[in-house]
Amino acid sequence: MSTIAVIGAGSWGTAFALHLARLGHSVRLWARDPALATDMARRRANAVYLPDLILPDGVTAVGRLGEALSNASFVVCTVPSHGVRVVFRAAAPRLATNAVLVSGTKGLETGSLLRVSEVIRDEVGAAHAVVVLSGPSFAAEVARGLPAAVCVASDDSAAVERVQAEFRGPGLRLYASTDVVGVEIGGALKNVIAIAAGVVEGLGLGANAMAALITRGLVEISRLACALGGRRETLAGLSGLGDLVLTCTGELSRNHHVGVELGKGRPLTDILAEMKMVAEGVNTTVAAVELGVRHGVELPIASQMADVLAGRKPARLAVEELMARPQRNEME
Known part of the structure; x- marks a missing residue:
């Protein structure tokens, strides 16, 4: 099992953390607001976004980005598109050497008009594989383990295979693609x-x-x-x-x-x-x-x-x- 950082503790980030923890992974769920991280750790639930679901033992809510990223094999981005650049600029020097970056954020950066994976690449450079995860997946349903299927796209086929292998579960199928542009523009x-x-x-x-x-x-x-x-x-x-x-x-x-x-x-x-x-x-x-x-x-x-x-x-x-x-x- 892997150590996985989920960056962003909104509904989608929390839902995906729940999914990954059910698979047996050790998940660190980072909240930009330290007070939210503290509250999640105390309640064992995200009272703001998914109050009805208990965080399993495999999910650790953290308010420090460095703590979330330490030795993480995968880093899943779920922050809103307007916050991706700032977060990954701070994350870049803290990433584990072989970490695979997974973009679960759908949008375009205003001003630059870049896709989210391009923003991430801008900030972290070429040292890390970036995989885009997108498809029909309401957070509330993923959080409950209801069946869903998504697409994972990258120009790095080995990274896509790693994500498929580690993220697949009874409630989630992941189909591979090399069309990063098409997947991101669709999302x-x-x-x-x-x-x-x-x-x-x-x-x-x-x-x-x-x-x-x-x-x-x-x-x-x-x-x-x-x-x-x-x-x-x-x-x-x-x-x-x-x-x-x-x-x-x-x-x-x-x-x-x-x-x-x-x-x-x-x-x-x-x-x-x-x-x-x-x-x-x-x-x-x-x-x-x-x-x-x-x-x-x-x-x-x-x-x-x-x-x-x-x-x-x-x-x-x-x-x-x-x-x-x-x-x-x-x-x-």
């Missing part, structure tokens, strides 16, 4: 489309509209992924279509929730103020639109959601403008 942009799907639900536009939105959303994601060097077939798999369907339709989706409330006419600031967890799609939407402009890729749904999120237009008008776009060949 990032599905959150943008999920906001739009929530808008469709919030406006009461029906099942036909939802099906159309998800299908055309997948087209947008595929366009951008391919422009960046990803493979179209990757977006038909777990990290593309699978994650998109789950996030657009599941009641546990934070991004879908944001869209539903926007569709009801509520201001974004009020919606976010009520949420404990980060809705990655809010920041990713702007970054995705900018990335599309940079690479000459048309992203009509993402562009409309950017306007809605910024308060430049109401949700209903955004849908009307999408429906009024010139008609074209479906495969264009």
Whole structure:
């Protein structure tokens, strides 16, 4: 069994720590807030994010990054995308020599427009293998050991095999890929489309509209992924279509929730103020639109959601403008 550091004690980090501990690994769960780490150690539960689940003996909650990383064979990143750079800049000199870095964060860095694995590589250099883990996986279900399947991607096949071997369990299958770009873009942009799907639900536009939105959303994601060097077939798999369907339709989706409330006419600031967890799609939407402009890729749904999120237009008008776009060949 391995020593594994999970960096980030939100719902996803806590859920993944529970999964790894069930497999017999020794897991150190790092919380940015030392008070949260102390409280988790005392309660043996994460009262903020997953209060109903007991932390097994294999999970140690820590508030010091160096303690979490010491001699860890794997380092799993679950912090929000906007915090990845700062955390891994601090982590870089503390990493064990052969540690494999696993990115479980879905998003794009604002400003640089880099994918999360690129941000990690920026900060730690080429000495460590970086593996991306993405797919349809609500934290609350993974935490309870319910069945799920995800994709793990890297240009280092040996690292992927290590992650598959060490992270697989009765409730989790991991499928290998070499398409890091496709897997990460699928995981990032599905959150943008999920906001739009929530808008469709919030406006009461029906099942036909939802099906159309998800299908055309997948087209947008595929366009951008391919422009960046990803493979179209990757977006038909777990990290593309699978994650998109789950996030657009599941009641546990934070991004879908944001869209539903926007569709009801509520201001974004009020919606976010009520949420404990980060809705990655809010920041990713702007970054995705900018990335599309940079690479000459048309992203009509993402562009409309950017306007809605910024308060430049109401949700209903955004849908009307999408429906009024010139008609074209479906495969264009």
